[in-house]
Amino acid sequence: MNDLSTNNQSSHQADSKPSIAIVYHSNYGHTRRVAQAIAQGANGQVGVSMVDIAAIDEQDWACIDAASLIVFGSAVYMGSVTAEFKTFMDSTSKRWVARTWQGKFAAGFANSGGLSGDKLAVLQQLCLFAMQHGMNWVGMPLMPTGNSEEDLNRLSSFLGLMTQSADLPPELSPCQGDIQTAVWFGEHLAKTLLRFAPNSQTNQTV
Numbered sequence: 553m554n555d556l557s558t559n560n561q562s563s564h565q566a567d568s569k570p571s572i573a574i575v576y577h578s579n580y581g582h583t584r585r586v587a588q589a590i591a592q593g594a595n596g597q598v599g600v601s602m603v604d605i606a607a608i609d610e611q612d613w614a615c616i617d618a619a620s621l622i623v624f625g626s627a628v629y630m631g632s633v634t635a636e637f638k639t640f641m642d643s644t645s646k647r648w649v650a651r652t653w654q655g656k657f658a659a660g661f662a663n664s665g666g667l668s669g670d671k672l673a674v675l676q677q678l679c680l681f682a683m684q685h686g687m688n689w690v691g692m693p694l695m696p697t698g699n700s701e702e703d704l705n706r707l708s709s710f711l712g713l714m715t716q717s718a719d720l721p722p723e724l725s726p727c728q729g730d731i732q733t734a735v736w737f738g739e740h741l742a743k744t745l746l747r748f749a750p751n752s753q754t755n756q757t758v
């Protein structure tokens with residue numbers, strides 16, 4: 553389901569901006585909150601669609617296929633993407649054969665309970681998935697400002713966005729620094745798209 557009602561598939565078709573699809577899985581809402589912060593950062597500069605893979609439908613698939621940049625994000629379960637996210641990955645095999653996403657940009661994020669939580673393994677998994685599809689990976693070139701809960705990129709991740717959530721409601725965790733880092737990441741992805749593929753409303757880019 554697309555969460556950003558003003559940025560659904562039909563709005564992509566109506567305007568000429570390139571678009572980002574944020575494809576994520578979140579059982580308890582923490583990863584969704586991160587996805588929303590990425591969307592907040594990117595929104596306005598480019599079109600943004602959010603796709604919760606737990607309720608993915610044909611319109612969502614069309615939004616993903618039309619996007620110039622796809623952001624993949626998952627909660628960390630047992631050092632991996634969740635089973636649901638892996639099911640989504642496996643369900644793209646026909647697109648892999650057809651090279652449907654080849655040349656698009658890709659990026660990733662992972663949220664876990666642990667400070668490390670083996671999020672690097674998930675980002676590597678998402679990056680490899682994007683490479684299998686022939687996509688162009690965009691990293692997270694933000695120097696950490698420190699390691700407190702107010703700091704940006706406090707977990708010092710460069711392959712993609714890492715956030716950490718405690719056993720608290722999603723409105724309270726991840727911490728403010730992680731949420732602001734996610735907003736920065738969204739801005740960065742939008743700027744990257746506008747810089748390298750400003751006219752890529754649909755399909756392949758580079």
Ligand SMILES: Cc1cc2nc3c(=O)[nH]c(=O)nc-3n(C[C@H](O)[C@H](O)[C@H](O)COP(=O)(O)O)c2cc1C
Nearest residue numbers: 578579580581582583629630631663664665666669
């Ligand atoms: C089955 C299961 C496995 C988990 N495995 C890990 C793990 O390997 N590392 C970790 O730091 N947290 C782990 N967690 C905690 C989740 O990563 C954390 O609760 C999750 O990121 C919350 O995201 P969500 O609210 O979007 O579902 C696990 C949680 C569950 C339920």
